Amino acid sequence: MRKQLSHAALVLVAMAGLAACAPGTPSPTASAPTSTASPSAPVALPPDTETKTPAPAPSASPVPSGPGQGNAELAIMVKPSETGTPANFTLVCLDGVPAAESQHPDAIAACAALKGNAALLSPAPRATDQPCTQQYGGPQEAAVTGVVDGQAVEATFNLRDGCEIAAWTAAKDVLGSTGGAV
Template identity: 60%
Template sequence: MRKQFISVLLALGVMGGLAACTPDTGTGEPTATPGATSASPGSTPGTPGPVSPEPGKSEPGTTPPDAETTAPAPAPPAPAPLPSGPGTGNAELAITVKPSQDGTAVNYTLVCNGGAPVAESQHPIAAKACAALKGNPAILNQPAPRKDVSCTQQYGGPQVATVTGAVDGTPVETTFMLRNGCEIGAWNAAKDILGSAGGAV
């Protein structure tokens, strides 16, 4: 009887020691002992899991998000052509006219409201320029010559004029030259906007 009692006490002591080594986390599962590693689901115990790349490095076959690319940037879209016929006469333009490649450029600022110049304008014939823009903003368009139209091979001079800004809310970026009859005609149509330095040919 006494031996049975001692055996029961020993059994209880062993069970208590096991419980102390593996405390219950409340989920019915024993917690991991310090220093032990847990395997990821689906992996074989004892084999290393997937290794994350070091900070600043990418996995083989991938491009880091901050890597430079060698592909050229797409060209910006060309400005939409200005409509033909009367406009509202609102414009903010910067005009530059060079008499020759090495000549000194003349710069104008043209600001129109309702076809009339405003105080910011620094243009020699601002009233005529604003009236011309209100009458037909399309005179600042530079369409490519049609194949069925031949331009006379006449040279009007080395002058070059550029006009940038906006007319009636439409962006404008155009260049005028005098290399042939078609370009001379476009220059003459826009002569009031190009100013006195632009002149007519």
């Protein structure tokens, strides 16, 4: 029950953050330049430029497995240990290509990974009877929030057992090079 409430609270916070970026919301920064390119063509904007196009509304349905559109706007935090300083970066992909505002250590690989498997950050919940090797991969933890192909993403990763290590390894391109030894 606590996990469901935490998830619901985080989704509401994410939606409130997206609402703040909606058209018509006053912005403390100057207007972003507009482009005459077609809506599907990626536009290279300078870092920290606000766009006029709102982010797609997140939906409650899971991201389908398999190739996706390659569109993402993510905040990624990787913590090397319980007391270590977390590495924080953003990843913005348009049609599988990193946008200028991405601050990811390997944005090209991360965007390609998300385009190749849109559900990479939305794995199916682990069955309660699924066996996992009892091995410890390290103290690293990661959290990823945002939107992939119009679907809300809120994922956490760690290296506490074989199943968690496998999920981390699958998402290693998105988690970045600061993700540990795995």
